[in-house]
Amino acid sequence: MAYLMLDADRLPALPPATPAAVPAIDDQPAARLTGLEWSVVALARKDAxxxxxxxxxxxxxxxxxxxxxxxxxxxxxxxxxxxxIAVFAWHYGYTIPSAELTRFLNAGFSPAQYELMTDSIGVARRKTMGARR
Incomplete structure (x- = not known):
């Protein structure tokens, strides 16, 4: 038979959490694309x-x-x-060749920017699919 001690006074004290131990959410900049970059994504919609x-x-x-x-x-x-990468996303959704993703990241974009762009394209694709039905 097991015994569970429920008396909080007998538990060992834990050290208080320090700000360095807890990762801050605001430390990472928000993922953004410039107006020029968004226009490239929009133009890629028509590219074969x-x-x-x-x-x-x-x-x-x-x-x-x-x-x-x-x-x-x-x-x-x-x-x-x-x-x-936008052309692939417009045609295949989230199925992007790894070589293209590597090229995208090596060009100076972040994974957060990749997610922002593909999520935006995914929403636009769903709206287009819903309009066709």
Whole structure:
């Protein structure tokens, strides 16, 4: 048979919690994207998955010959990493290739910014799906 001591006076005193022992919620900055970054996410909604591949020499030559639409790739590597991951998120939701996530994080974005963007795209996708029904 087990015995449970319920007398609080007999329990050993615990040291009081110090501010250093308790992580503060406000220490981490809120995840945010700039207006330019949000516009890249919005424009990525219309980009096809084929926009993620670099055109080959033949495709470039035919594009120059027949004046095909411009290449949607961005010159800024950071914004291009954002565009690429946003295209995947618009098409596949939260299923993002790990190489693209690594590229996104190496471009200087945080995991919190990734979650903010994908959650925002997820809400927009659900609204679009609900409107189709």
């Amino acid at each position: 998955l084929s926009s993620l591949r670099r055109p080959g020499r033949m495709a470039s030559a035919l594009g120059a010959l027949f004046r095909q639409p411009h290449n949607p790739m961005l010159a800024d590597e950071r914004l291009e990493a954002l565009r690429r």
